[in-house]
Amino acid sequence: MASTTALTGKKHIWDGGAEPYGASYGKLMMWFFLLSDAFTFSALLLAYAALRFSAPSWPVPDDVFASIPFVHGNHYPLVFVGIMTFILIASSVTMVLAVEAGHRGAKNEVVKWMIWTIVGGIAFLGCQAWEWTHLHHDGAWWGSNPFLNADGTPGMVNFTNLFFTITGFHGFHVFSGVLINVIVLFMTMNGVFDRRGTYETIEKVGLYWHFVDLVWVFVFTFFYLI
Amino acid sequence: MSQNHEHHHDHHQESFISKYIFSMDHKMIAKQYLITGMIMAVVAALISLLFRLQLGWPDQTFPWLESLLGDWGKGGRLDPNFYLALVTMHGTLMVFFVLTAGLSGTFSNLLIPFQIGARDMASPFMNMLSYWLFFLSSVIMLVSLFVESGPAAAGWTIYPPLSALPQAVPGSGLGMTLWLVSMTLFIASSLMGSLNYITTILNMRTVGMKMTRLPLTIWAFLTTSILGVLSFPVLLAAAVLLIFDRSFGTSFYLSDIFIAGEALNRQGGSPILFQHLFWFLGHPEVYIVLMPALGITSEVVATNARKPIFGYRAMIGSLLGISFLSFIVWGHHMFVTGMNPFLGNVFMILTLVIAVPSAVKTFNYLATLWKGNLKFTPAMLFAIGLVSLFISGGLTGIWLGNAALDINLHDTYFVVAHFHLVMGSASMFGMLAGVYHWYPKMFGKMMNAKLGYLHFWLTFAAVYLVFFPMHFMGLDGVPRRYYNFTGFEYMSEWMDLNRFISVSAILGSAAQLIFIWNFFYSIRKGKDAPVNPWNSNTLEWTTPVERIHGNWPGEIPHVHRWPYDYSRPGAPEDFIPQTVKDDELPEELRSPKVKPVPERADAPAETVVDKVLFSRFLNLFGLKKA
Ligand code: HEM
Ligand SMILES: [Cu+2]
Numbered sequence: 001m002a003s004t005t006a007l008t009g010k011k012h013i014w015d016g017g018a019e020p021y022g023a024s025y026g027k028l029m030m031w032f033f034l035l036s037d038a039f040t041f042s043a044l045l046l047a048y049a050a051l052r053f054s055a056p057s058w059p060v061p062d063d064v065f066a067s068i069p070f071v072h073g074n075h076y077p078l079v080f081v082g083i084m085t086f087i088l089i090a091s092s093v094t095m096v097l098a099v100e101a102g103h104r105g106a107k108n109e110v111v112k113w114m115i116w117t118i119v120g121g122i123a124f125l126g127c128q129a130w131e132w133t134h135l136h137h138d139g140a141w142w143g144s145n146p147f148l149n150a151d152g153t154p155g156m157v158n159f160t161n162l163f164f165t166i167t168g169f170h171g172f173h174v175f176s177g178v179l180i181n182v183i184v185l186f187m188t189m190n191g192v193f194d195r196r197g198t199y200e201t202i203e204k205v206g207l208y209w210h211f212v213d214l215v216w217v218f219v220f221t222f223f224y225l226i
Numbered sequence: 227m228s229q230n231h232e233h234h235h236d237h238h239q240e241s242f243i244s245k246y247i248f249s250m251d252h253k254m255i256a257k258q259y260l261i262t263g264m265i266m267a268v269v270a271a272l273i274s275l276l277f278r279l280q281l282g283w284p285d286q287t288f289p290w291l292e293s294l295l296g297d298w299g300k301g302g303r304l305d306p307n308f309y310l311a312l313v314t315m316h317g318t319l320m321v322f323f324v325l326t327a328g329l330s331g332t333f334s335n336l337l338i339p340f341q342i343g344a345r346d347m348a349s350p351f352m353n354m355l356s357y358w359l360f361f362l363s364s365v366i367m368l369v370s371l372f373v374e375s376g377p378a379a380a381g382w383t384i385y386p387p388l389s390a391l392p393q394a395v396p397g398s399g400l401g402m403t404l405w406l407v408s409m410t411l412f413i414a415s416s417l418m419g420s421l422n423y424i425t426t427i428l429n430m431r432t433v434g435m436k437m438t439r440l441p442l443t444i445w446a447f448l449t450t451s452i453l454g455v456l457s458f459p460v461l462l463a464a465a466v467l468l469i470f471d472r473s474f475g476t477s478f479y480l481s482d483i484f485i486a487g488e489a490l491n492r493q494g495g496s497p498i499l500f501q502h503l504f505w506f507l508g509h510p511e512v513y514i515v516l517m518p519a520l521g522i523t524s525e526v527v528a529t530n531a532r533k534p535i536f537g538y539r540a541m542i543g544s545l546l547g548i549s550f551l552s553f554i555v556w557g558h559h560m561f562v563t564g565m566n567p568f569l570g571n572v573f574m575i576l577t578l579v580i581a582v583p584s585a586v587k588t589f590n591y592l593a594t595l596w597k598g599n600l601k602f603t604p605a606m607l608f609a610i611g612l613v614s615l616f617i618s619g620g621l622t623g624i625w626l627g628n629a630a631l632d633i634n635l636h637d638t639y640f641v642v643a644h645f646h647l648v649m650g651s652a653s654m655f656g657m658l659a660g661v662y663h664w665y666p667k668m669f670g671k672m673m674n675a676k677l678g679y680l681h682f683w684l685t686f687a688a689v690y691l692v693f694f695p696m697h698f699m700g701l702d703g704v705p706r707r708y709y710n711f712t713g714f715e716y717m718s719e720w721m722d723l724n725r726f727i728s729v730s731a732i733l734g735s736a737a738q739l740i741f742i743w744n745f746f747y748s749i750r751k752g753k754d755a756p757v758n759p760w761n762s763n764t765l766e767w768t769t770p771v772e773r774i775h776g777n778w779p780g781e782i783p784h785v786h787r788w789p790y791d792y793s794r795p796g797a798p799e800d801f802i803p804q805t806v807k808d809d810e811l812p813e814e815l816r817s818p819k820v821k822p823v824p825e826r827a828d829a830p831a832e833t834v835v836d837k838v839l840f841s842r843f844l845n846l847f848g849l850k851k852a
Contacts, residue, residue, distance in 0.1 A: 016343075016785065017433030025348035025425040032421050036455045043463035043503055047478065050499050143475030158494045161476040169466065 263328020
């Protein structure tokens with residue numbers, strides 16, 4: 001950096017010899033990866049939109065997703081998925097706290113908040129597992145849809161096809177996020193980042209985690225709300 | 227173990243495995259990509275000869291086919307199903323494995339650290355992983371050639387429903403599954419590679435290497451990688467949905483299908499959806515294939531014309547323009563799918579707009595060559611060949627981009643002619659130009675130039691003899707992907723031409739043996755390369771011929787000028803390397819700086835601010851020196 005300054009008399013971030021905006025290559029890679037992953041999800045969600053809008057009729061989410069564990073016979077649309085969403089967003093908050101603690105190099109706090117984030121991730125996956133089991137129990141799966149369309153005709157099979165494929169793809173992202181978080185947790189506990197002198201890895205993992213969260217907001221909107 | 231520690235701290239004795247197999251050195255990984263790509267190219271070329279045999283001599287039997295292919299060549303005739311599988315594999319191997327991974331992987335890896343002045347990639351480990359995923363994906367794709375039901379047979383574009391129903395044709399069975407597995411790994415490999423290339427270029431340039439001093443190769447690799455990062459994920463999504471259709475009974479791409487008179491219980495999907503997803507990748511992909519070749523050409527043409535590249539900024543601008551536009555023209559592959567004519571019009575106009583940046587590049591190449599002091603090295607010949615092919619193939623693109631014409635020409639040999647000239651051959655020429663030009667950097671030896679000339683002229687002739695006549699067949703309505711044409715009276719007149727094409731293809735392929743021999747022979751027996759054999763300005767030629775770890779023995783050189791200072795009048799030599807400092811040169815040769823904008827008060831009447839700004843604006847397009 002200093003040499004750039006010497007060369008031109010003025011600091012130009014794109015002149016070489018320095019990382020523009022001080023962004024490390026690892027963080028840049030994460031950003032570009034997320035951009036790429038965003039295109040994957042966009043493609044899937046656009047496929048969903050295309051198939052749904054070319055269908056004559058479609059099941060009503062409020063009738064399909066209306067159950068809560070241990071509560072029978074009642075109609076509670078959006079309650080359970082609301083809880084799931086809350087858990088995931090809460091885990092993003094704890095992730096922010098972990099990153100913030102990392103900035104201060106406060107190892108024990110990082111450990112604490114990472115554990116909470118992992119707990120949130122696992123809880124979300126647990127909820128998703130329950131929901132899938134429940135739907136499967138009702139006869140819903142890839143290739144079969146027991147839920148009637150809004151107009152009373154037999155349900156479009158692509159409703160369940162898309163639901164399981166896309167929430168499954170998202171769930172897979174959450175699952176890998178949890179795995180990565182666990183690895184990073186152990187690295188923190190072993191003092192790897194203290195030795196490196198930077199907790200930037202937590203930041204990168206955090207970016208991924210927030211991204212997965214953000215995607216859920218879209219999945220949630222498209223499958224449960226509209 | 228540690229006798230030779232003098233150069234660089236991690237220049238230690240390496241084991242065979244860490245040096246040649248699991249290498250993390252960008253130069254070695256480049257060579258791994260190149261050799262793998264060459265192997266795939268040989269396989270893909272042999273495959274094409276098999277189906278050219280069928281097209282040229284549909285009535286003849288070749289008993290050796292049966293001994294070679296077993297049941298696929300029963301009675302010495304190629305099986306029709308296997309014909310389709312061969313066409314599919316030829317396209318897949320050439321487009322993805324040779325011209326995407328082989329071309330981009332080789333030269334991005336070799337040149338990015340060298341030309342920007344870095345010791346290696348941002349993440350050498352991910353770079354290694356990227357190669358080994360590519361290798362695995364290549365192996366799986368090749369293995370699919372040997373499964374009992376044959377490799378995938380739905381064309382390189384794997385359109386459903388053919389690709390989605392394992393019971394449709396033999397090739398839709400295990401072969402298609404392996405295709406999808408292989409491509410998934412390929413996408414992962416491409417993603418890792420591209421992330422590395424982008425971040426390395428943005429973050430690791432040496433001191434003084436501004437973005438506007440990068441060689442055009444690097445700009446081309448950058449835009450290529452960005453296209454890859456943004457378009458391959460969409461293919462991944464398409465493949466995921468296809469996998470579910472194939473194996474989990476979904477119907478994303480299927481509706482109203484009958485097989486052997488029986489209705490399938492698959493409703494509500496749309497095969498057109500797949501085409502949209504595929505071509506959202508597919509069109510950028512053709513530029514992923516082409517742009518590195520264009521970058522290589524810029525570099526080779528400027529060096530060997532001994533002239534500054536014409537319109538440096540315009541070249542960057544056109545790369546960016548092509549990249550952007552290539553995301554919004556995919557519909558031109560789908561004019562006959564029954565799309566809304568209004569939408570068709572939009573795609574048509576956007577498609578024709580993309581011809582503008584393409585033409586900018588072409589004219590800039592021609593202007594660079596114009597009155598240059600041309601050095602006809604083999605690399606230069608191939609680069610000029612690329613320009614020729616880009617023009618011949620690009621012009622037919624404009625025909626095809628016109629929806630009204632395309633409805634007649636779609637899926638005929640006209641399209642085959644178009645993309646083999648502009649993508650297949652042009653990119654292959656770029657790749658060959660790159661190999662001839664940077665061979666000394668890869669192996670420290672020179673290739674034999676005489677053999678290079680022979681190779682060039684035979685290849686150049688063969689390419690035009692093979693692909694140019696196809697235009698006329700296409701205009702006459704001869705469809706692509708047909709096993710034979712003997713059943714169609716009106717096509718019988720093309721029989722002789724088909725045979726002529728096949729003979730040219732065989733001769734053209736044979737000519738590649740010259741190259742392969744030259745390549746491997748020169749590794750051992752070639753003349754030793756000087757440090758800077760082409761008197762080039764770029765940084766890679768300041769590294770020692772021995773190709774050490776970390777690239778430069780001492781400090782990484784600093785950069786003081788753009789890479790195209792060739793034949794500056796008054797300079798002692800006809801090139802000024804990027805490392806030459808300004809204060810070592812007379813005033814008029816110093817690296818051009820943008821003129822300061824004069825204050826209005828003390829400006830002479832003719833240099834008011836607007837004028838200076840306007841000249842800068844022109845300068846953006848390479849029209850006027852500021
Ligand atoms: C002037 C610019 C170009 C225009 C306007 C253009 C237009 C088109 C159009 C309209 C088609 C569809 C033809 C059909 O299937 O009916 C097509 C096919 C194709 N083009 Fe181009 N093209 C251009 C340049 C290129 C370049 C530079 C490349 C590659 C480097 C390329 C590669 C291809 C390929 C591979 C196909 C055929 C894909 C297939 O169906 O298998 N084109 N082009
Ligand atoms: Cu296209």
